[in-house]
Amino acid sequence: MNKNAATQLHIYSAFFVLAGFVLNRGVFLLFLAEKGMPVTEIALYQALFNIATVVLELPTGLIGDFFGKKFSIQVGVLLLFFHTAGMLLLSGPFLVVLSLVEALAYSLQSGSEQALLYEIARNAGQGERFLTINARLLAAQSIATGMAIVLGSFIAQVSWSALYVCVSVFYLLQLFLLYPIERTEATRSESSEKGRFDVAKIFRRETWCIGESAFAVLLLLIGTSMLDGFYGSYYNLNQLVFDAFDAPVSIIGIFFGASYAVNATAYIAADFFSLRFGKRNTMLGSMLIEAGLFMILPWFASNPLCLFGLSMVLCFLPEVVYITSENLIQDAIADDLRATILSVASLVRALFSAVFFSIFGHVLGLYPIQIALGIIGAIAIAITAVVSLKMVGIQVSKN
Incomplete structure (x- = not known):
């Protein structure tokens, strides 16, 4: 196994598990209510998020293949950082608009995260063991999510601001872990003379x-x-x-x-x-x-x-x-x-x-x-x- 490729797999695995440690996942709707949003606006927030997620899935997948999967994930995490900061600093209708930012962020990551994991594992000579690697990482991510929900609820009881500051710090940590990851593919513009993207x-x-x-x-x-x-x-x-x-x-x-x-x-x-x-x-x-x-x-x-x-x-x-x-x-x-x-x-x-x-x-x-x-x-x-x-x-x- 290539030593550098193995290191890449270990670093990305740490990022993958950490991506599930979202402290506000179990209480984010309660936070919107705490900010004074009525139930109708909270419902609108969730509806806009769901609609935008469906609309953006394919275009953001194309971005991952065109500009690189690592780039797509990095932009997604950065948008989640700005979304979290916006949740703290903004109020009223602006919070509803943030649902579109959140949807774009998750859409940028959804296809690229698993795709990049597969390619990093294969480059590390672990392609035949991808199911085992994926299973263990998803299991660890699920446990991390459960722990984050419990911990986040306790932090929220003390301070909502402290909760969202902690969430922001974890997004910055994710960006730190992504930095040394090497791109696993040539971007479309590099691999094609005309840089055309053929969806067909x-x-x-x-x-x-x-x-x-x-x-x-x-x-x-x-x-x-x-x-x-x-x-x-x-x-x-x-x-x-x-x-x-x-x-x-x-x-x-x-x-x-x-x-x-x-x-x-x-x-x-x-x-x-x-x-x-x-x-x-x-x-x-x-x-x-x-x-x-x-x-x-x-x-x-x-x-x-x-x-x-x-x-x-x-x-x-x-x-x-x-x-x-x-x-x-x-x-x-x-x-x-x-x-x-x-x-x-x-x-x-x-x-x-x-x-x-x-x-x-x-x-x-x-x-x-x-x-x-x-x-x-x-x-x-x-x-x-x-x-x-x-x-x-x-x-x-x-x-």
């Missing part, structure tokens, strides 16, 4: 490192991202489901806090099962088990404790699907459009997450909890069937 190349066979039709694999990417959007919507829906049983806020908080530990376990489990059964089979098996659990979900609606336990499992398996599908997609794409293609996945995920959550909320409002969960389960089975059939019909990689 996404649909061409040479962009993908496999023998299958590029369009077929792109459909697979969209399908798994849609499924991930569904899973994410159900995860958030648990707040309303538990509330329907008049569960105390503390119990709901325990569920979501524990979910980060569950995520960490899922990433390690995904690596364990992939080594024994292959990534493709692990992903398919997890999808089918998840669909089966959604099928029996309505029968647990009368027992809140059992529903709590089942919902935790329903949060575990999607993370196995996510990391294995993301790894398969990484293996199937070439470097020059890696960030763009991963941004397409994030775009589809965010779009369908918003759509499904709206549908789920409407269903919960119209029907009793047991019928509502039955409808949600039927949707899960239908989506899983479509994606599974596509997965069976395509050989994404030898694993």
